[in-house]
Amino acid sequence: MSGSLTLALRTAQSGLLVNQSALDAVAQNVANVNSPDYSRKIVNMEQRVVAGTGAGVQLSQVTRAVDEGLLKSLRLELSAFNQHDAQSSYFSRLQDLFGAPGDNTSIAHIMTEFGKSMEALTLAPDQSLEQGEFVRQAKEVANKLTQMSSTVQELRVQADTEIAAVTSTINTLASELSDINNKIIQNSSTSADVTDLRDKRDAKLDELAGYIDISYFYRGDGDVVVFTRAGRTLVDNSSPTISHLPASTAASTTTHAEGDFNGIYIGIETAANDITDEVRDGKLKGLIDLRDGTLADLQSQLDEFAAELRDAVNLIHNQGSGFPGSATMSGTRAFINTGTAKTVPIAGEQTITMGNNSDTRITLFDSTGNQHTTTTVQAIMASASYGSGASAANGPWNIAEVAATMQDWLRQNGTANATVAVSSTTGKLNINLNSTTYNIALRDEVNTAGTVPAPVGSTAANATIQFDANGDGTADETVSGFSNFFGLNDLFVDDVVDNIWETGVMSTSYASTAATLTIYNGTTSTNVTVNNGDSLTTIAASINAATAAGVTATIIPDGSGQRLRISSQNGNAFTVTQAAANTFISDTSLHSADVRVSEQIRVREDIISSPSLVTRGAIQWDANKGASGEYFLSKGDNTLIKSMSQMFATTNTFDAAGGLSSTSMTFVSRSTSILTNNATLAELNDSQRTYQEDLSNSLKTKSDTFRGVNLDEEMSNLILFEQGYNAAARVISVIQAMFDSLERVIR
Known part of the structure; x- marks a missing residue:
C-alpha cells in the first residue's frame, strides 16, 4: 500500500510541476501581449510512462505559434519593399532639384528662355542688350546642365556611401545571428527552453531580409543557415565578412563595370566574390540600382543632350562671326599628330582634304566691316608663296602646314605679327592677328562650276572636310564646315579630351x-x-x-x-x-x-566678356562694291542668328541614351522628356513601394494574428491550468493525510 501511495504522490507532483510550467507560459504570454516579434508560447504535455506503467505527466516541449511558410513570404516582400523604399528619398530630391517642366528653375523652362533670347536677337542683332541677354541665357543653360550633372554624381556618391553602411549592418546582423545560433544549440542540448531565442532570431532574420535578399534553412540541431538567393553564404558555422569601400567622389565616367566603384565582396576581395550584380532585392539592391542604373542613365541623358546642343549651335555659330570679325580664334578640336609643316604629309600625320568643290574664304575686315583683303584656303595652300610651298589644291594637308600657310598669308596681308599655330600642350589650332586694325572672318563656299579655288562671290555653303584621323591616307571622318571642324568660333565649349x-x-x-x-x-x-x-x-x-x-x-x-x-x-x-x-x-x-559633356559645357569666356562676339550674321558678297565686288560684314545682319533660332524651334535627331529612345524632337521637348522620364520613374517607384508596403503589412498582420497573444484564450488557459494545479495539490494533500493515518496506526 505504501508503494502505491508513493507512486500516487509522485504522479500528483508531476501534475503540479507541469501545470506550474504551463501557468508560467501563460504569464509570459500575457506579459508580452504587446511585445513586437513575440510569438505565443504553447506548453505541450505528454503522459509519462516508467517501465510500462503510467507515472503521471511530463512537459514534452514548449513550442511557438509560428507559420514558417508565412514568415518566408513576408521576408521576400520585405526585401522588395525596402528596395523601393531606399530609392524614394533620392527620387524626391531629384524632383525637388530638377523641378517639373513648368518650373522656372527647370531645364525645360531655361531652354525655352534660351530660344526666346534667340528670337529677340534676331529682331535686334545690333543691340547690346539683346546680345547680352542671349549670352546670359546660354550661360543659364550650361550652368543648369552642369548643376544637374553635379547633383546626379553627388547622389551616386551618397548611394555608394549608403551601400557601405548597409554592408556593415549586414555583417552585424550575421554576427548576431551566429551568436543566437550558438546559444540555441547550447541550450537545446540541455533541453532548456529556446523559444525566446528563436523569437529573437526571427526578428534578426526579418531585419536582414530588409537589407538583402535571403534564403535559409534550419538544421537538425536548431541553428539556421542563411544565404543570398544567388547562393552566397551569409550565416553559417563560419560566416564570411561582406566588405565595400565607398568612393569619395564620382564623375560621369565613374562606373562599377569599369572598376571605378569598388565591388561588394563576400570574403576575400576578388572578382569572383563580387556580388554587386547578384543582389536581387532589399535596400542594397535599391541603392545599387540607383548608383549604377537610374542615376547613371540620367547622366547619360544629360550628356547626350548637352553634346547635341553644343554641336547643333556650334555648327551655325561657326558659319559667321560677330561684327566686325575676330582678332583671335581659338580652336576646340585637339589633334594628336599635326605633323611638321610640309607640302606632302607622311604616314601617321593627321590630315584634312576639302571635297565636293568646297573651299573656305579667309577675309580681313576693317573696323567698319569692309573688306581689306580676301583669299581662300585652297588658293593659299596651292601657292608657293606661303608655308612650305605649293601643296595639292584640295589636300591632303597636315595640320601644321595649314597653320603655317595661314600665318604666312596673314603676315603678308596687313597683320605682320599674326600667329597661327597648333598648341603644343592642347593640340588645338589658335589664330591671333595681334592687330587692332583688322579682324578675321571665315566663310565656306562651294564653286558650282567645279573649279578651285572658288572665285569670289561663290555660293555660301558649308565646306566638306574629310579628316584622316590616323594618317593612313584614308578619310575616317567627314565634317561640315572648316571653322566648325577646327572649332574656331564655337559658342559652347568644354575640356573633354578624346580619350x-x-x-x-x-x-x-x-x-x-x-x-x-x-x-x-x-x-x-x-x-x-x-x-x-x-x-x-x-x-x-x-x-x-x-x-x-x-x-x-x-x-x-x-x-x-x-x-x-x-x-x-x-x-x-x-x-x-x-x-x-x-x-x-x-x-x-x-x-x-x-x-562628361554636361559636366564641363560652358559658354566661351571671351563671348561672356564681349557679347558682341556672338555670331549674328555671315560674310556677305556685294558685286557692286569696289571695282569688282567685295565682301562685307553688317552690324545689323541677322542671317545666322535667325538660322539658329529656326534650328532651335525645329526637330533635331537625338540618339538613344539612358532609357530614352532615339527620336527627332525640339531641344525644349527633349529637355522636357528628361524631366518627364525622371518623374515617371519616381511615380513608378512610389507606386511599387506602396504596393509592396500594403502587401508586407497584410502578410505581417496575418503572421502577427497567428503568432500573437489572444488574452481571452490565455484567460481560459489560466483557469484550466489553475484548476489542474489545484487538483494536483489536492491529491498531494489527501495522500499526505493518508500517510499521517498510516503512521498513527503503526505507532
Missing part, C-alpha cells in the same frame, strides 16, 4: 560584322580584328588582348541596352578607325564619347 570612345546604345544580343579596327595614339597604330558574329563582350576582350594599344574596353549598361566603351589607360587622346569598306563604326555609332 574615351564608345558606341551608341546597343542591344545585348548585338552581333557584329567582320571588321579591322585601328587604335591610333598619335605615334602607334594597333589593329584589332572583329569577327563576324562577335558580341560586344567578345570585341571588348579582343581589344583588351591588344595590350600595345594602351586602352581598356568595357561593357557599360545604359538603359535597357549596353555600350562598348574604350578608355585610354594613361588619359591621352586616341582615335579609333576601321579598314575601308568596313561598317562596324557606322553600325555601332562608335564615336568620341559624349560622356
Whole structure:
C-alpha cells in the first residue's frame, strides 16, 4: 500500500510541476501581449510512462505559434519593399532639384528662355542688350546642365556611401545571428527552453531580409543557415565578412563595370566574390540600382543632350562671326599628330582634304566691316608663296602646314605679327592677328562650276572636310564646315579630351560584322580584328588582348541596352578607325564619347566678356562694291542668328541614351522628356513601394494574428491550468493525510 501511495504522490507532483510550467507560459504570454516579434508560447504535455506503467505527466516541449511558410513570404516582400523604399528619398530630391517642366528653375523652362533670347536677337542683332541677354541665357543653360550633372554624381556618391553602411549592418546582423545560433544549440542540448531565442532570431532574420535578399534553412540541431538567393553564404558555422569601400567622389565616367566603384565582396576581395550584380532585392539592391542604373542613365541623358546642343549651335555659330570679325580664334578640336609643316604629309600625320568643290574664304575686315583683303584656303595652300610651298589644291594637308600657310598669308596681308599655330600642350589650332586694325572672318563656299579655288562671290555653303584621323591616307571622318571642324568660333565649349570612345546604345544580343579596327595614339597604330558574329563582350576582350594599344574596353549598361566603351589607360587622346569598306563604326555609332559633356559645357569666356562676339550674321558678297565686288560684314545682319533660332524651334535627331529612345524632337521637348522620364520613374517607384508596403503589412498582420497573444484564450488557459494545479495539490494533500493515518496506526 505504501508503494502505491508513493507512486500516487509522485504522479500528483508531476501534475503540479507541469501545470506550474504551463501557468508560467501563460504569464509570459500575457506579459508580452504587446511585445513586437513575440510569438505565443504553447506548453505541450505528454503522459509519462516508467517501465510500462503510467507515472503521471511530463512537459514534452514548449513550442511557438509560428507559420514558417508565412514568415518566408513576408521576408521576400520585405526585401522588395525596402528596395523601393531606399530609392524614394533620392527620387524626391531629384524632383525637388530638377523641378517639373513648368518650373522656372527647370531645364525645360531655361531652354525655352534660351530660344526666346534667340528670337529677340534676331529682331535686334545690333543691340547690346539683346546680345547680352542671349549670352546670359546660354550661360543659364550650361550652368543648369552642369548643376544637374553635379547633383546626379553627388547622389551616386551618397548611394555608394549608403551601400557601405548597409554592408556593415549586414555583417552585424550575421554576427548576431551566429551568436543566437550558438546559444540555441547550447541550450537545446540541455533541453532548456529556446523559444525566446528563436523569437529573437526571427526578428534578426526579418531585419536582414530588409537589407538583402535571403534564403535559409534550419538544421537538425536548431541553428539556421542563411544565404543570398544567388547562393552566397551569409550565416553559417563560419560566416564570411561582406566588405565595400565607398568612393569619395564620382564623375560621369565613374562606373562599377569599369572598376571605378569598388565591388561588394563576400570574403576575400576578388572578382569572383563580387556580388554587386547578384543582389536581387532589399535596400542594397535599391541603392545599387540607383548608383549604377537610374542615376547613371540620367547622366547619360544629360550628356547626350548637352553634346547635341553644343554641336547643333556650334555648327551655325561657326558659319559667321560677330561684327566686325575676330582678332583671335581659338580652336576646340585637339589633334594628336599635326605633323611638321610640309607640302606632302607622311604616314601617321593627321590630315584634312576639302571635297565636293568646297573651299573656305579667309577675309580681313576693317573696323567698319569692309573688306581689306580676301583669299581662300585652297588658293593659299596651292601657292608657293606661303608655308612650305605649293601643296595639292584640295589636300591632303597636315595640320601644321595649314597653320603655317595661314600665318604666312596673314603676315603678308596687313597683320605682320599674326600667329597661327597648333598648341603644343592642347593640340588645338589658335589664330591671333595681334592687330587692332583688322579682324578675321571665315566663310565656306562651294564653286558650282567645279573649279578651285572658288572665285569670289561663290555660293555660301558649308565646306566638306574629310579628316584622316590616323594618317593612313584614308578619310575616317567627314565634317561640315572648316571653322566648325577646327572649332574656331564655337559658342559652347568644354575640356573633354578624346580619350574615351564608345558606341551608341546597343542591344545585348548585338552581333557584329567582320571588321579591322585601328587604335591610333598619335605615334602607334594597333589593329584589332572583329569577327563576324562577335558580341560586344567578345570585341571588348579582343581589344583588351591588344595590350600595345594602351586602352581598356568595357561593357557599360545604359538603359535597357549596353555600350562598348574604350578608355585610354594613361588619359591621352586616341582615335579609333576601321579598314575601308568596313561598317562596324557606322553600325555601332562608335564615336568620341559624349560622356562628361554636361559636366564641363560652358559658354566661351571671351563671348561672356564681349557679347558682341556672338555670331549674328555671315560674310556677305556685294558685286557692286569696289571695282569688282567685295565682301562685307553688317552690324545689323541677322542671317545666322535667325538660322539658329529656326534650328532651335525645329526637330533635331537625338540618339538613344539612358532609357530614352532615339527620336527627332525640339531641344525644349527633349529637355522636357528628361524631366518627364525622371518623374515617371519616381511615380513608378512610389507606386511599387506602396504596393509592396500594403502587401508586407497584410502578410505581417496575418503572421502577427497567428503568432500573437489572444488574452481571452490565455484567460481560459489560466483557469484550466489553475484548476489542474489545484487538483494536483489536492491529491498531494489527501495522500499526505493518508500517510499521517498510516503512521498513527503503526505507532
